[in-house]
Amino acid sequence: MTLKYLIAGTLGAALLSTTAFGESHMAQGRDGNVNIIYWQAASIMNPYLSGGTKDINASSMVIEPLAHYDENGAMVATLVDEIPTVANGGVSADLTSITWTLSEGLLWSDGSAVTSADVVFTANYCMDETGGCQQLAKFGGVESVEAIDDLTVKITFDGPKPFPYGPFVGSTTPILQAAQFADCMGVAAPTCTAQNFGPIGTGPFTVTEFRANDAITLAANPNYRVAGKPAFATVNFKGGGDAAAAGRAVLETGEFDYAWNLQLAPEILADMESKGVGTVLSSFGPLVERIMINMTDPSAALGDERSTVAHPHPFMSDMAVRQALSMAIDRPLLVEIGYGQAGKVTCNVLPAPAIYDSPNNAGCEMQDIAGANALLDAAGWERGSDGVRSKDGVRLSILYQTSTNAVRQDFQALIKQWWAEIGIETELKNISGGVFFGGDQSSPDTFQKLFADLEMYANNFDGTDPEAYMARWACGEIPSPENAWLGGNMPRHCNADYDAMVAEMGGTADLAERARLAIAMNDMLMQSYTIIPLVHRGNVSGVVNTLEGVKLNAWDSELWNIADWSRSE
């Protein structure tokens, strides 16, 4: 854009704004069209049938939950006037039920009233055994959801629920319109194509055209509850391509206004941003790239008992080895190479929200090869003629697996080199993400089976409450052939004190006390070096400079506040 055009544009805009000031500044749809690109195209607009981030974000423009998380992870009321708590009587004193009261006068985009029956219907829709609801975990422990009156819904749990904000908080569990989805219960859920592609909602936009895995056209919802919002009349939500192309379309050509998830090499992103068309935003949720140590023996000779608790690992059970592995890693370099402004060094597996971030493990930022060597020497692991340490005939030779991904393979190469410096031999393996993270029982390469000495991947939790996340490293969560390798305790960590803290957290409602427990659990995992955290990863998105009001949110859908977006003149 040349200066001439810039001046002409500003003058024109100034003229426009003086002539039509007043109503034009307040009217819905005053800013025309906004172009959003997601390089993974949305497949469906119903988060209950697809847990994919792209689908949840797309649907969050149309259907809304009772409450959202804001960019700081705090709950904000969406379809209700206040968040129920024990203090305001919304949560029962024994923590077994929560009562939500809908705001008065809420309308669906088709003009009908939103009632508690819709909320009850949505709960039944997801909890139907045969529907394959992908957000079922959000309804864990829910015994019943009943309508007290037209605006009041009571959710009863089968026991005390210290954090009762699972169902209907956050974009993963929005409210569906009962009238529209009435015939879509259970096995019929997938057959309702029209409903799943064009749900009627309370959100700022409604679907005009849905082209699966391609593009969605949306228009402002005339019945949106806030007057004068959204500022945009239409949304073009395009999918496809790759992260680099999406970044280029926003940061270099300015064809699009918003690009999601720009997982690109830091220098490429910086180069694109230097064009001055758009900016890169990042926000940090609880996502941590980590190495999971296998505490059990993955040796193929064990047959069916491979990587089960029956056989402790021949050398990973020695804490000195695990600690040395962690000490040899240069985390700031990993962040710089792999993530740039989308990453931070972390020494905790639970680095966010801030109240749960343990202050007790600082120091892992510094790489300490000499210290690691000294530690292994002291533990009796002696270097052989090939430089690899061994003790009692056990060689420190490890298989290090992860999913196929350029950044992960860079990390593997670097870490292998550092470990070689402390006398540990590393064999690298990468597995296609679909296989590694897929639960295929017949595949030996899933991350649950962990037929390797250690593995690297990233994980996080939904919302802001870490209870279920931390509970995953209890003894009962260890994947094994008995439970069909289901379970989230990949390191096979088992400690009675840890399990006791998990149980205690399950009965504690006080936030400070919950934070203390979560930190203690995090510290136990960190100080035993069962999990080696590497990088605290953030979301990165690109926004064109003329788009205002974007608040990148790691706790909810990135498009959570699209109603507040507007175009600067």
Add this chain to the structure above:
Amino acid sequence: MLNFTLRRLMYTIPTLLLISFIIFIVLDLAPNDPTGNLPLTIPPEVRAKIRASLGLDAPMYIRYLLWCQQFFINEPLNLFNEWFGWCIGDCEGRLRVTSWATRSPVVDLIAERMPQTLWVVGMSYVVGIMIALPIGVISAYKQYSWFDQFGTLIAMIGFSVPTFFTGVLLIVIFSVWMPNDSFFWLPSIYDTTLDVVDWDSFVKQMRQMIMPVMVLALYNAAQISRFMRASMLDNLSQDYVRTARAKGLKEKTVLLVHVLRNSMIPVVTVIALGIPQVFGGAIITEQIFKVNGLGQLLIIGIQGADIPLVQTLTFLFAVLIVLFNLVADVLYGLLDPRIRYD
């Protein structure tokens, strides 16, 4: 000829059934999981339920037979219903082949993708042929001239430089370097929702088609121009050409009527054999320009382990390939009366 065609058509039925079964087995044995790309926040128990709801807990032969029923019986019946309004059996509750990712009928998805694929990939094929034929003819007629050398160079580049390079190169030149307000600026993202209703939208459609069409046309032209040149060279040295010249025919007539017509015989069959690829879309080029046609649908299906989608798409490609092989054979017979299959 008719007998031959009918016999060949009969053969295609068992061939296609076998192909569909092989595709199914290969997809089924591939270590992939439709829940594999879901966020890790979805616990394994829920994943197991999702898999069950997709019917993945049934034995393989049941799932194959179910697909056969849905594809060979239910889908044609549904088409009849939509086209002619004939309702045979249970029209409402009939199970159609449904994609796992979008939970919508696969055939509808394919129908939605067809226009942009045919426009972009089809147009590139037409443009490619139109560039290739004259280049092939002239290169052969003036063998080893500078034009021939230049044509060979272009063909080598078009054939050996991958579309993901030429595509991105064009984007960098025409979308990034070119100022946005320039006449030569071209969009890097194809808008599939654009309806051509007036001159402006037509111009817009043309502008967004130029880059993907040219990238693919270069590749197609490279291939076909070499066939054309080789075939022309074969014919130029034949006795009948000398006879034609000896009769005193004009060089133009010799070249365009005698030699070209005979040289076209193998080239036409090559072109016919390439048509199924048009329907198959262009996976890489479609991804680069976000055309989101059949190629992109297939690759998303593969990445998401959307077996019904991939199975149906690959099977349709197989049908097209088998059919166009037959068409090429029949065309060969029609163009060259010396060839008889009976």
